[in-house]
Amino acid sequence: MEGLDRGAMVDTWLKKYRLMYLGAIRHPFILGIRDGSVDMSSFKRWLAQDYLFVRAFVAFLASVLIKAWKETEDNSDVDVILAGVAALNDEIAWFKKEASKWDVTLDGVEAQKINLDYCNFLESLMSSDISYTQSITILWAIEVIYQESFAHCLEDGSKIPDELKETCNRWGNESFGQYCLNLKNIANRRLEKASDDVLVKTEVSLLRILEHEVEFWNMSQGAS
Numbered sequence: 001m002e003g004l005d006r007g008a009m010v011d012t013w014l015k016k017y018r019l020m021y022l023g024a025i026r027h028p029f030i031l032g033i034r035d036g037s038v039d040m041s042s043f044k045r046w047l048a049q050d051y052l053f054v055r056a057f058v059a060f061l062a063s064v065l066i067k068a069w070k071e072t073e074d075n076s077d078v079d080v081i082l083a084g085v086a087a088l089n090d091e092i093a094w095f096k097k098e099a100s101k102w103d104v105t106l107d108g109v110e111a112q113k114i115n116l117d118y119c120n121f122l123e124s125l126m127s128s129d130i131s132y133t134q135s136i137t138i139l140w141a142i143e144v145i146y147q148e149s150f151a152h153c154l155e156d157g158s159k160i161p162d163e164l165k166e167t168c169n170r171w172g173n174e175s176f177g178q179y180c181l182n183l184k185n186i187a188n189r190r191l192e193k194a195s196d197d198v199l200v201k202t203e204v205s206l207l208r209i210l211e212h213e214v215e216f217w218n219m220s221q222g223a224s
């Protein structure tokens with residue numbers, strides 16, 4: 001597409017959809033964690049539903065890993081994604097531990113419709129018809145929304161209850177921030193050389209991710 005600085009496509013999109021992005025990273029659920037006013041039943045609902053989402057996300061991440069292995073020349077992209085797979089392994093263990101701390105049952109918990117819709121969308125992105133460029137950009141978007149949301153909870157002036165600090169650290173810590181930056185750099189590098197068709201498909205799916213993420217927070221606060 002003419003007139004676009006493709007080297008920083010992701011940044012261009014973040015500017016273009018700034019309000020939607022802010023809706024995802026400054027959602028009232030997150031602001032409630034930051035100022036300590038969060039309703040604990042919402043937090044518990046989020047915990048159980050996010051555990052289910054993360055199990056689907058593992059499969060999505062595996063699909064991105066396979067695409068990176070097939071479509072890149074050296075090992076650097078695969079190594080970045082592999083670090084994400086390792087982190088997700090810890091994340092699953094953390095969800096189980098956190099759930100038992102809050103007396104939340106994970107076995108047999110049913111996904112709510114909003115969660116199911118999101119997981120179905122994620123599954124559609126695992127198809128081999130979806131390019132590596134689109135997949136890695138989507139992976140970055142999903143991760144950076146959590147990273148920016150929870151990092152905000154840790155910024156100056158926050159009043160997070162002690163028992164939620166670990167949750168905020170999980171996604172708000174510096175090394176997760178670096179992982180997101182690595183994903184963003186890969187996405188920008190790929191988008192620079194992408195066809196117009198891939199660019200359009202990626203932009204459309206990015207918008208859908210923003211919508212699903214906002215809906216996910218809404219669901220945590222009781223929307224169905």
Ligand SMILES: Cc1ncc(CN)c(N)n1
Nearest residue numbers: 050053054142143146216
């Ligand atoms: C809904 C959602 N979005 C993103 C993430 C971060 N992996 C997550 N755990 N859950």
